[in-house]
Amino acid sequence: MNENLIVLMIVYNQIQYDARVIRAAETIANLGVKVKVISCNSDFQYKNEKFESVVFVSRAKHQGRLVHFWWQCLRYILKHRKNILLLYVHDYYMPLIGGLYYIFTKRKWVYDAHELIFYHKNDKVSCRNKFFLYLEKMFVKSASLVVTANEERRKLMSYVYKLKKTIYILNVASVKRDNIDQSSKRNVIVYQGYLSSERGVDFFINNHLQVDEKYTLKLIGGGPQLERYKARVNKLKLENRVVFTGLLNQKRLYEESQDSKIGIITYPLNDLNNYYCSPNKIFEYAKMKIPMIVTKQPFLMALIRKYHMGEVLDMEKGESEYKKIIDKIDSNYLYYIERMDDFLNDYSADRELEKLKVAILDILE
Missing domain, CATH: 3.40.50.2000 (Glycogen Phosphorylase B;)
Incomplete structure (x- = not known):
């Protein structure tokens, strides 16, 4: 495999606090693939021997921070698209990026759905949540794989979106199993x-x-x-x-x-x-x-x-x-x-x- 090729992960969060993202990045790196993880406003001192941490800084507030992060990610992806073996995006903030990546390149991407953002018909739902659900609904079908956090969520997403390739990965901690005194x-x-x-x-x-x-x-x-x-x-x-x-x-x-x-x-x-x-x-x-x-x-x-x-x-x-x-x-x-x-x-x-x-x-x- 070309050593310049990478699996690029993106999460709109601070990487040092996100155990699910860290576990996923380490797991893919163990396949012998180079992994880079883009995150937002993370600790620059955070290091992981399994993958490279790329931190995008945004001083914008509220929704402006996410829009700025989207723009930073798209610029990075377009600049480095020839070196991206696979794009892997986390959480409901990122299907837009995965979907646009597919539209521009026709390459494979993975969506790790940390949350389940469906709602019941009669629920009171904010415009914000409706917006992110709309983005997920619009782009999720172009993903090569959708990952959920348990079997119940996997079944729901597969049924609602008519998805073909889904798996669930429980949030099982990789904490060392010591003898506890x-x-x-x-x-x-x-x-x-x-x-x-x-x-x-x-x-x-x-x-x-x-x-x-x-x-x-x-x-x-x-x-x-x-x-x-x-x-x-x-x-x-x-x-x-x-x-x-x-x-x-x-x-x-x-x-x-x-x-x-x-x-x-x-x-x-x-x-x-x-x-x-x-x-x-x-x-x-x-x-x-x-x-x-x-x-x-x-x-x-x-x-x-x-x-x-x-x-x-x-x-x-x-x-x-x-x-x-x-x-x-x-x-x-x-x-x-x-x-x-x-x-x-x-x-x-x-x-x-x-x-x-x-x-x-x-x-x-």
Whole structure:
């Protein structure tokens, strides 16, 4: 293979925080192909021995930043089109770029649909979401492969768009499966992700008053409501029991989480994307031997109930339900821990990523 040829990946995100993109790039690089990943406003200090990180900087605000990023990507693609073996774009911001690449070159491209952006007929949907759904609908059929995050999403996208070539790759974390020293566990309840009311962060802060005082709530992530949450913690006089870390890269995320005793995985049930979510946190927590509290998404409930790795929380039942679950996990801690190996044996990052290798090799033949 010509060593000047590359697989070009594009993501409208900061690469150091996007584990799915990193795993995909590393997997394709392991095929012996040179991989470059274009991202937006990423940390220039981020390095990965498997692929080259190309950072486009945009100081524009709001929608202007995305439009500027699109323009930067199109210029780069047109300039280097002779060296692009395959274009691989991530998330719903990028089907426009994949589709235009196909129109200009008639070459193959891959769409990794991180999210499911369909909506029910009677749902209230913003103009923004309608716009991105329109772009996806317009261009997705020209993709040589569409990758989704679970089987339910794959079936939906295949049916709605009449797609011929689709696979799903679960967000199985590539965290090393170490022997966890249970004595190192601290009385920490950890939450990872976007800090918002939709995700139930208000619920967990407000109800932390009812939880045994030995527990600290650690909130890992960011969002526009961060300062409001800090003020709320101060008002409740929980400064010594609630910790905010801000956004963390993958290495620091693991370091900050691994000693926690309980992990929270929470999503709203207000749209198809969240209803059929497939978060990598369930795999990360299992590898770190952290029992989980999850909300009522089908994928999460099925795994928790099959493998007994935690408990399902119904927020509508209020603070008493939350406290009862924490007390139950606390009293039966080893019961949950001992069942995680069965789950990890059934769900392997290597097996999931092998599906991507096979699909990419098929395209490149």
